[in-house]
Amino acid sequence: MNFELTAEQQDIRKMVRDFAEKSVAPTAAERDEKELFPRDIFDAMGKLGILGLPYPEEYGGAGSDFVSYALAVEEISWVCGSTGIGLSVHVSLCAWPIFRYGTEEQKQKYLRPLAEGTKLGAFGLTEPNAGTDAGASATTAVKDGDSYVINGTKVFNTNGGEAEIEVIFAMTDKEKGLKGLSAFIVEKGTPGFTYGKKEIKMGIRSSVQRELIFENCRVPAANLLGKEGEGFKIAMSTLDGGRIGVAAQSVGIAQGALEEAVRYAKQRVQFGKPIATFQGVNFLLADMATQVEAARLLTHRAAYHKSNHLPYAKEAAMAKMFASDTAMSVTTNAVQIFGGYGFSREYPVERMMRDAKITQIYEGTNQAQRMVIAGSILK
Amino acid sequence: MNLVVCVKQVPDTTEVKIDPVTNTLIRQGVPSIVNPFDKNALETALQLKEQHGGRVTVISMGPPQAKDALKECLAMGADEAVLVSDRAFGGADTLATSYTLAAAIRKLGNYDIILCGKQAIDGDTAQVGPEMAEHLGIAQVTYVAKLTVEGAAVRVEREHDVGYEILEVQTPVLVSVVKAINEPRLPTVKGTMKANRAEIPLWGAGDLAVSEPRLGLKGSPTQVRKIFTPPQRTQGVVIQKETAREAVADLLQKLADAKIV
Numbered sequence: 001m002n003f004e005l006t007a008e009q010q011d012i013r014k015m016v017r018d019f020a021e022k023s024v025a026p027t028a029a030e031r032d033e034k035e036l037f038p039r040d041i042f043d044a045m046g047k048l049g050i051l052g053l054p055y056p057e058e059y060g061g062a063g064s065d066f067v068s069y070a071l072a073v074e075e076i077s078w079v080c081g082s083t084g085i086g087l088s089v090h091v092s093l094c095a096w097p098i099f100r101y102g103t104e105e106q107k108q109k110y111l112r113p114l115a116e117g118t119k120l121g122a123f124g125l126t127e128p129n130a131g132t133d134a135g136a137s138a139t140t141a142v143k144d145g146d147s148y149v150i151n152g153t154k155v156f157n158t159n160g161g162e163a164e165i166e167v168i169f170a171m172t173d174k175e176k177g178l179k180g181l182s183a184f185i186v187e188k189g190t191p192g193f194t195y196g197k198k199e200i201k202m203g204i205r206s207s208v209q210r211e212l213i214f215e216n217c218r219v220p221a222a223n224l225l226g227k228e229g230e231g232f233k234i235a236m237s238t239l240d241g242g243r244i245g246v247a248a249q250s251v252g253i254a255q256g257a258l259e260e261a262v263r264y265a266k267q268r269v270q271f272g273k274p275i276a277t278f279q280g281v282n283f284l285l286a287d288m289a290t291q292v293e294a295a296r297l298l299t300h301r302a303a304y305h306k307s308n309h310l311p312y313a314k315e316a317a318m319a320k321m322f323a324s325d326t327a328m329s330v331t332t333n334a335v336q337i338f339g340g341y342g343f344s345r346e347y348p349v350e351r352m353m354r355d356a357k358i359t360q361i362y363e364g365t366n367q368a369q370r371m372v373i374a375g376s377i378l379k
Numbered sequence: 380m381n382l383v384v385c386v387k388q389v390p391d392t393t394e395v396k397i398d399p400v401t402n403t404l405i406r407q408g409v410p411s412i413v414n415p416f417d418k419n420a421l422e423t424a425l426q427l428k429e430q431h432g433g434r435v436t437v438i439s440m441g442p443p444q445a446k447d448a449l450k451e452c453l454a455m456g457a458d459e460a461v462l463v464s465d466r467a468f469g470g471a472d473t474l475a476t477s478y479t480l481a482a483a484i485r486k487l488g489n490y491d492i493i494l495c496g497k498q499a500i501d502g503d504t505a506q507v508g509p510e511m512a513e514h515l516g517i518a519q520v521t522y523v524a525k526l527t528v529e530g531a532a533v534r535v536e537r538e539h540d541v542g543y544e545i546l547e548v549q550t551p552v553l554v555s556v557v558k559a560i561n562e563p564r565l566p567t568v569k570g571t572m573k574a575n576r577a578e579i580p581l582w583g584a585g586d587l588a589v590s591e592p593r594l595g596l597k598g599s600p601t602q603v604r605k606i607f608t609p610p611q612r613t614q615g616v617v618i619q620k621e622t623a624r625e626a627v628a629d630l631l632q633k634l635a636d637a638k639i640v
Contacts, residue, residue, distance in 0.1 A: 008575045015454065015571045022565070049568030062568035 003297075005067070012053075012068045016075040019048060025079035031206035032082065032351050037162055038206060039120075041083055042090075045076075046117015051090055054307075055099055059107050060115035066241075070248040070303040074296075077252025081355035082206035084252055085362075088245030089158045090114065093363075094121025094167050097183065097238045101226040110165055110185055122163035123242075124154035124212050125235050132368050134169070134235055135178040139214065141170035146221050148172070148184065150214040153196070156362075160210030161195045164188045167238075168212065169231045181231030185223040192217030203354035240313045241306060242363045243320035247299040250323035250359040254292045257327075257334035257352045261285060264338055264347075281337055288330045295323035314376035321369035324359035331356040380433035380528070382424040383484055383493045384457065385508070386417040388441050388448035389501040397606055413448045416496025418455075418563035419556045423526060424494050425456045426561065431528060434458045436487060440468060440480055446579050453574035454566030461487070465583035470596030473502075477510030479594060482587040484515065492533065493553040497522055505555070512553035519553040520546055524560050 005013070024041055031038055045051050054069045055061025069091055077084030095114040098106055113119040130136040139152025150170050157166070166186045173180035186193055196211030226234050262285060265276035275281045298319040305312035331353035335342035342349050360366045390409040398405050413421075424435045437452040439445050440463040449460035463483045471479065484493060493512075498505035505521070512519035524543065525536035537544040538557050566574070584594060592598060616633075620626040634640040 008572055011450070011454070011571045011575050012568060015566050015568065019565055047567070048565060053568055057569075062572065064568060064572060068568075 005071070005300075008064065009068050009071060012064060013071040013075060015048075016050060016072045017078075019044070019050070020075050020079045024076060024083050028080040028082075028206070029345075029348060029351065031080070033205075033345070035200070035205045037086075037208045038083060039162060042086065042120055042162075043117070045087065049117070050076075050087065051117035051120075052095070052115025053091065055095060055111065055115045059099065060112040062115075065303075065307040066244065067300060067303045067307055070244055070299055073245050073248035074252040074255070074299075077249040078256045080206065081249060081253045081352065081359075082204040084249040085204055085207050085246070085358075086120075086159055088242065088249055089123060090121045090163075092242040092245040093123035093238055094159075094163070094165060096241050097123075097167050097225060097234050098185065100237070101183070101230070101234055102185075105222070106185065106225065114165060119164040120159055120162055122157055122159040122166045123238070124157050124160070124166050124168035125239075126156050127153060128155055132365060134232065135181070137169060137171055137181060139168070139170040140174070141172050141182060141184060141219075143172070143221065144218075147218045148221060148224065150184065150186070150192070150217040150219055152214050154212040154214075156199060156209045157212050158207060158209050158362075160208060160212055161198070162208055166212065167225060168214075169235055170214075172228045172231075176229065178232040179229050181235070182228045183225035183231045183234045184219055185225055186214075186217070186219055190217055190219060201358075203351070203356070203358055205354075237313075239363055240316050243316040243369070244299065244302045244306060244312070246359055246363045247295070247302065247316070247319035247323040250320070250327035250356070251292065251296045251299050253352050253356050253359070254288075254295065254323070254327040254330040257331040257349055257356075258285070258288050258292055260347070260349050260352075261288065261334040261337045264341075275337070284333050284337060288333055291326040291330060295319070295326040298322050314373055317364070317369040317372040317376075320359075320363065321366045321373070324356070324366060327356040327359050328353075380427060380431045380492070381490045382427060382433060382435045383487060383490045384417070384421045384424045384435060384437045384452070385480060385493065385495045385511070386421065386437055386439045386448055386452060387414045387496075387499045387501075387507075388412070388439065388445040389414045389499055397608055411444065411447065413451050414496050414499045414501075415563075416498060416500070416556065416558060418496070419558055419560050420494035420496050420554075421452055421455060421457060422561045422563040423554075423556055424492075425564070427492070427526075427528060433491075436461065438463065438480065438483055438487070440464065440471075440476055440483070443581070449579050450574045450577070451566060453577050453579075454570040455564055456566075456570055460577070460579050462579055462581050463583075463587075464581055465585075465594075467584040467591065467594050470599060471594065472599035472601035473504050473506035473510060474600060475594055475596075475598035477507045478514055478598065479587065479589060480507065481511045481514035482589045483582055484511070486582070486587055491531075491550040491552075492528075493517075493551070495553065495555045497555045497557050508553060508555040515551075515553070517551045517553055518548045519555075520548055521555045523554050523556045526554060526556070526560065 049062040052061035054066045057063045098111045114121045141148040141150045172182040192215050194213045199209040268275045302315035302319040334349040388411045391412040396405045435457045437457040437460040495508035522538040523535045524538045527534045531550050534547050618626050
């Protein structure tokens with residue numbers, strides 16, 4: 001049994017950490033406050049190879065693995081949860097289904113620029129009336145000659161409006177329900193594809209979520225991803241991987257809050273002693289550290305399974321559920337340790353607490369994760 | 380163009396603590412980094428390679444763990460790295476260090492420009508670069524803030540308190556650079572992976588044409604008599620009053636209170 005990261009994984013983690021400290025952290029608070037999407041940071045991550053970390057070099061990737069990718073998401077989220085989720089969505093939810101289900105032409109045309117980081121990716125499944133119940137999608141795609149005509153609306157689309165490449169899902173055969181869902185690659189700027197409102201949110205405010213509107217949007221038939229009717233399978237397997245990204249994002253947010261809390265508890269003096277010397281505070285820190293470590297191990301194991309072509313749906317669901325609950329509780333306790341200062345925007349823990357909440361909700365609510373886990377163990 | 384960059388692994392802090400009993404640096408718990416000015420030197424070399432082609436070799440003298448610093452340089456894009464390391468080099472002052480590094484550079488052979496940071500942030504001597512040039516018998520230009528190459532001519536702007544000195548020198552030349560010359564690039568994922576797989580050769584005293592009495596502590600005429608943390612300077616006081624007359628009166632009062640006037 002081996003719990004050590006490989007030398008390569010350790011080096012990549014350090015490399016991304018240096019980048020995060022130097023290029024992501026300094027603007028995190030301001031971007032949160034002003035809801036600024038950091039395209040420059042994504043461009044920089046592209047140049048450094050972070051946006052194509054796990055994909056083969058023949059498709060423009062760096063040729064590393066999904067453990068290194070999870071480490072990268074963790075390190076970025078450690079200083080900025082917003083940037084962390086944008087990275088996760090790009091790599092896991094947009095590039096991956098093209099890598100896994102795309103034709104060679106689709107990979108060269110779409111995966112390559114995504115992996116090289118010259119284009120940004122997004123994933124559109126959720127609709128106003130189809131959240132966890134993806135089979136209730138009302139967006140339709142009707143074949144017409146050499147193209148599909150797409151009509152409908154997607155919501156909460158992360159990276160939406162910024163992404164040049166979207167993987168979206170639409171019903172090609174409503175009669176068939178889940179088996180009538182299909183996946184498509186849609187480029188920004190395609191006639192009939194526009195953006196609706198941008199969400200104003202509690203957390204991850206430097207990440208962007210927009211409404212996607214398709215009005216008689218004509219997409220070449222060559223942009224069908226996989227076969228007609230494979231959409232649900234593609235969406236679910238893609239989300240399995242996405243959950244590793246969200247788990248890593250959660251671990252990063254939690255680690256960031258833990259470090260802030262430890263530092264503060266050592267500095268803050270009350271009753272003539274640093275508050276870290278009080279058991280009421282240091283037991284809290286001990287629990288927080290243990291939760292983060294457990295969440296990290298679950299996350300790394302799920303990523304390891306994915307890298308080594310072992311089943312990972314259950315592992316990813318467990319990691320996502322546990323890590324996101326950890327992020328919520330650790331950030332909440334970090335605010336508690338900071339007391340009134342924690343509630344103030346002067347310190348970063350309140351941002352971390354706001355950022356943590358969404359990790360329990362997106363890419364499958366933690367209730368949906370329990371459905372996945374229960375389904376897997378009761379098979 | 381063959382470019383050699385000399386780097387040093389240093390503790391990651393400008394506030395190095397000193398053990399009051401032994402008068403030595405407390406290195407424990409302090410992470411090590413590539414000396415920041417040396418990264419400027421490496422960036423200069425990488426840009427020259429991009430413009431003119433060639434090879435960038437990074438060289439460091441230090442303990443075995445200095446390999447980590449060299450790995451980072453490889454990740455940034457250096458083509459190869461050499462670690463000069465031997466117990467016999469231990470305790471070297473700048474003279475013994477520059478002597479040893481010069482021997483290693485001679486062993487590398489063909490070079491056009493040797494690049495160094497202006498100084499290391501731990502010792503702050505700024506001596507090793509210039510001394511290497513002396514050992515090698517080549518030209519040297521220190522504190523360079525801009526550098527361009529045309530054929531064998533190297534045109535530099537040398538930083539001065541009052542402005543810049545513009546010089547043209549012929550290769551081979553040793554150049555030490557200041558922070559203002561560029562912004563060092565970050566390593567890429569691919570570079571990091573390549574660096575991880577790279578073999579970094581280790582050269583000891585036996586691999587170099589050196590005379591043993593000139594190495595390490597034995598070859599070091601400098602003797603450290605005492606190292607101490609200077610007393611902290613207290614912050615100055617700014618006297619702000621409505622008028623100069625009031626401010627001067629206040630100042631005189633303060634000086635009188637302190638029994639200075």
